[in-house]
Amino acid sequence: MSTATYTVVGMTCGHCVGAVTEEVSQVPGVTAVDVDLASGGLTVRSEVPVDENAVRAAVEEAGYEVAGR
Secondary structure, eight states: OEEEEEEEESOOSHHHHHHHHHHHHTSTTEEEEEEETTTTEEEEEESSOOOHHHHHHHHHHTTOEEOOO
């Protein structure tokens, strides 16, 4: 199992969390998504490493951005 963590910028409410969770869950290979509103933390679990660019694109599709990296 692979785990990757990111920081999402711009989330302010539960709807934001839901939007990010929904979009990232659709990235091929992702098995679980955990989003923490307070910290902006995004944890992505998968059987094999997932393409970081695909995760970033999914977060952007939800209307937010991944900080740094």
